[in-house]
Amino acid sequence: MSRRIKLLLVPVLSIFVFVGFYFFDNAESSDKGPVQPIRFSHKIHAGEDQIPCQYCHSFVEVSPNPGIPSMQKCMGCHTHITGRDVDYDFNGTNINIQAEIAKVREFWAKKEPIPWIKVNSMPEYVHFNHKRHIKRGFDCAVCHGDVASMDQVHKVNNMNMGFCITCHTENAKNHEELTSLKDCLTCHY
Ligand code: HEC
Ligand code: HEC
Ligand code: HEC
Ligand code: HEC
Ligand code: HEC
Numbered sequence: 001m002s003r004r005i006k007l008l009l010v011p012v013l014s015i016f017v018f019v020g021f022y023f024f025d026n027a028e029s030s031d032k033g034p035v036q037p038i039r040f041s042h043k044i045h046a047g048e049d050q051i052p053c054q055y056c057h058s059f060v061e062v063s064p065n066p067g068i069p070s071m072q073k074c075m076g077c078h079t080h081i082t083g084r085d086v087d088y089d090f091n092g093t094n095i096n097i098q099a100e101i102a103k104v105r106e107f108w109a110k111k112e113p114i115p116w117i118k119v120n121s122m123p124e125y126v127h128f129n130h131k132r133h134i135k136r137g138f139d140c141a142v143c144h145g146d147v148a149s150m151d152q153v154h155k156v157n158n159m160n161m162g163f164c165i166t167c168h169t170e171n172a173k174n175h176e177e178l179t180s181l182k183d184c185l186t187c188h189y
Contacts (some may be wrong), residue, residue, distance in 0.1 A: 032091060033154030034117040038103050039090045046148040053140055053147070064129040068116055071108050078104055091151045119153050120144075127187055136171075161187075 045051050053060070056073060060066035083101040087094055107114050122128050133143075140147065145156025157163055165182060172178035180186060 033119055033150075033152040036117055036152065037115055038107075039093070039095050039100055039151070041088075041090060041151040042147050042153055043149055043151050044088075060130050061134050062131060064131060066130050071104075071113060074104055075108055078108075120155060120159065122159070125188055127189060142167075 045056075046053060056069040057066035058069070078101055081101070082105075083097040085096065085098045088097050088100075104114070143157060143159065144153070147153055164187065168181035169178065172181050
């Protein structure tokens with residue numbers, strides 16, 4: 001879409017947003033997340049094993065996008081960690097730790113990336129930048145909830161426009177910043 005068409009769409013569609021705003025503002029999501037090709041548990045990796053978020057999502061502080069870790073990152077451990085032959089209750093589905101890790105090793109052997117299904121995504125017309133939020137000191141949990149306690153990551157907040165604007169309004173340092181953080185073109189262009 002050209003910039004001009006986008007700018008025209010903004011006022012036309014905004015009526016719908018403002019209606020939506022009042023009814024769905026910050027609604028909590030109850031979705032338990034997609035079924036991924038590998039049942040990768042954040043509760044085990046980020047929780048029990050305490051691997052820091054940024055060890056895997058390495059780009060979060062330096063680029064707009066945090067990145068999903070590459071196979072190399074997984075194999076850094078799973079070349080030697082083959083896992084215990086024990087069952088594990090993953091969100092109500094029984095898996096075997098060793099068998100699940102074996103699947104990772106199969107992808108690696110075939111030189112195929114794991115086709116992870118996205119959990120969060122902004123529509124194309126919204127601009128979101130992780131770096132600025134992390135630099136400002138916000139914890140991942142403010143937006144993503146306590147991921148370290150989840151087997152499958154799922155949405156905790158519906159990150160709709162109301163969610164973004166509420167926090168922008170509460171955290172603006174001064175009037176000038178408030179104006180800029182509420183400006184349509186800060187998030188849409
Ligand atoms: C060992 C590597 C690893 C660690 C440590 C890790 N993650 Fe992840 N993360 C992944 C992988 C792989 C995926 C993609 C699969 C999935 O969604 O479950 C992912 C997905 C996510 C997603 C969903 C991405 C999307 O599609 O929207 C979020 C949010 C996330 N991680 C946040 C965190 C947070 C917060 C922490 C720290 C508490 C963390 N991760 C620690 C590997 C890791
Ligand atoms: C820093 C080391 C480390 C990294 C990096 C790592 N893991 Fe693990 N992983 C472990 C440990 C430790 C276990 C637990 C093994 C056990 O309990 O026997 C584990 C368990 C698993 C399991 C079985 C439990 C579960 O989560 O379902 C899977 C599957 C798995 N890892 C996949 C991955 C994938 C995919 C990646 C890359 C995105 C990855 N791991 C990165 C250390 C790591
Ligand atoms: C201010 C809210 C906010 C904070 C804080 C935040 N995120 Fe996100 N995160 C989002 C939004 C919004 C998306 C969807 C972005 C998109 O689709 O462009 C997202 C997407 C992701 C994704 C998926 C990216 C992809 O390429 O699919 C990962 C992984 C992730 N976040 C990890 C983290 C980690 C790790 C932290 C803490 C270091 C963090 N986030 C902090 C809002 C946030
Ligand atoms: C937890 C509070 C919080 C949430 C939630 C939040 N933001 Fe922000 N955001 C901020 C603050 C504070 C700044 C100013 C950061 C700075 O520049 O120091 C900011 C800055 C920005 C910027 C300007 C950065 C730049 O590149 O110019 C954009 C764009 C933005 N946020 C988009 C979003 C979107 C889109 C969402 C919802 C998906 C969102 N934010 C959710 C607090 C938040
Ligand atoms: C802080 C970031 C932010 C600002 C500022 C912002 N928006 Fe949005 N806007 C969003 C997000 C995020 C969505 C996507 C909501 C979703 O997917 O649920 C959105 C969606 C929209 C949509 C599409 C509505 C729909 O239902 O699909 C329109 C139109 C829109 N915004 C107009 C505006 C107008 C007009 C302004 C200025 C008054 C504005 N936005 C300011 C973040 C922002």
